[in-house]
Amino acid sequence: MSDIKTEIISVGTELLLGQIVNTNAAWISQRLADKGLSVYYHTVVGDNEHRLTSVFSEAEKRSDVIFITGGLGPTEDDLTREAFQNISDLPIIYDQATLTKMEQFFAKNNRKMTPNNRRQAHVFEGSTVLKNSVGIAPGIIVENDKKVWVFMPGVPREMKAIMTEEVMPFLSEKFKLDTVIRSRMLRFIGIGESQLEHELKELISNQTNPTIAPLASEGEVALRLTAKAKNTSEAEQLIDTVEHKITKIVGQYLYGYDEVNIEQKVLDLLKQNKLTIASAESLTGGAFASSIVDHQGSSVLFKGAAVVYHPYAKETALEIDSKLLSKHGTVSKECAEAMSSQVKKIYQSDIGISFTGVAGPDKIENQAVGTVYISICDKDNTFYTEKFQFNGDRKAVRNRAVKKAYEMFYYHLKV
Structure with missing residues (x-):
């Protein structure tokens, strides 16, 4: 089978407006x-005959x-046939079986069938x-000028x-389809996209x-x-074979496959180790x-959270000594460790984790925007605390802090 080029055109102004997510194409x-x-x-093209005609002509x-x-x-405004x-120049006729x-x-x-419903029985001559086994409007396949056009309801x-029932059997027969395409997503954390590409430069x-396609997302990267x-x-x-070559180079950063995310991976590790956690944020x-x-399944491992935004909340809800806060500030390693230790103690969890920092837009305690401390207090009361400097607006800083916490948890728990 020679390479057959296919494309998908989704019609509907509601798709362009974001009122409906275009799941059909995927x-x-x-x-x-x-x-x-x-x-x-x-x-994706709206319900406009001129634009539809232009898109069809290009396709x-x-x-x-x-x-x-x-x-x-x-x-x-259903203008696909007209476009x-x-x-x-194919004539549009009624399909009597559909009608x-x-x-x-x-x-x-x-119910009374209004005249405009008859439009759904329109097909092209030849x-x-x-058949539509779950609805009224039929699909249509047109072979015109050596091109195959497949029209289906939205x-x-x-x-x-x-x-499933009509188009795939038709294509299999017409093109004698004898190949498959399979994809696997490899998910990495703790390595940036540029570093990953550099390490795998020769393979890529x-x-x-x-084929190998790097895909970046917030705080992690994937290879398809x-x-x-x-x-x-x-x-x-x-x-x-290719995965084996990749893992020989950067396998220490690989945490999962396909639809698995880092959050679920960490929760699975917590369950495997029978550990409970609590957070001070x-x-x-x-x-x-x-x-x-x-x-x-989070209920079996998550004890609770203390949202302690103001220094007073840290002192009262977590019983942190005001002298510690006065000496070191709320945006500090000392404060972060006191928070993780105290939340673990108060909620009687195996592990405590804390977040403190500056999301912006202004400095706090002369600390730059994006400064974040994350502290994990382990079951043996050992601290794993790191300081980060994140870029972006308030939302980005907060999101990156949460993602980084999962990264820290993952590398701590997988050993």
Whole structure:
């Protein structure tokens, strides 16, 4: 099978406005990858006939198979068919089987079928009409000028049914699909994107199959390994080989795969070690505690949190000596360690963790914005305390502090 270029066009002004998240394109891409088909473009376009026509015209020039979701409904702003007719000159006709199905649906539900509903039975002359087992509007496949156009409703449930039951069998037969695409995400923490790329420079420069794609996110980085092969087993073997080469170089930073995140990984380690924790939070304002309880099973390991933003709160809620705060300040190693020790004692947890610092916009105690102390008081009352200087606004500083705490926990617990 020669390389078939595919693209996905999602139609709907509501997608552009952010009122609806475009999950259709991601789902279709995953299904196509299962059959070894590469997606080259994702496009979102509003309900405007001129712009739709322009997007369709461009897609026709660059892709072999074009998937369109949305714009097949009964209202006047459903213009997908009209836009395609502008570039193909194909007549639009009624599909009698669809029309009959619609009439039966409305009669069964004791509803009057308005004239505009008939629009959903519009198909192109000579097209293949795709059955919709969970809705009314059919899908349509049009083969025109050596290009394949697949039109499906925008409703995810209906699109998925048509794609699974009708489109994939059609594509498998037409293109004799004999390859699969498989991806694996390797997740790293404690190493920056630039350092990771530098360490793996030779592997990345010489990548062929599988490909290696670095992906950065807040406080961590990932590598997506993607292989194309005749079957799943062969693709996985190709990925295994490259992963082994990667882990020989930077394996000490690898913490998980695919959908696993660092928060869940740390919680799993806490459970494995039968450890409980409590948090004392100043600048983070309870963000760490919130991130813990977002995960199922946190109740067995999380004892509680003390949000002690003001010095008075640190003195009263955590019983920290006012003389310590006067001498060292609230943004200090000494304060951070007193907080982690006291919260552990008060909540009777195995481990205490604390956050204190300056989120901004102004300095505190002559400490620069972004200065953060994070302290872990272990079950044997040993302190693991670090000072950081984070960049960004208040929200960014707080988020980075929480992420860094998970990094500290991970490396402390995995030994």
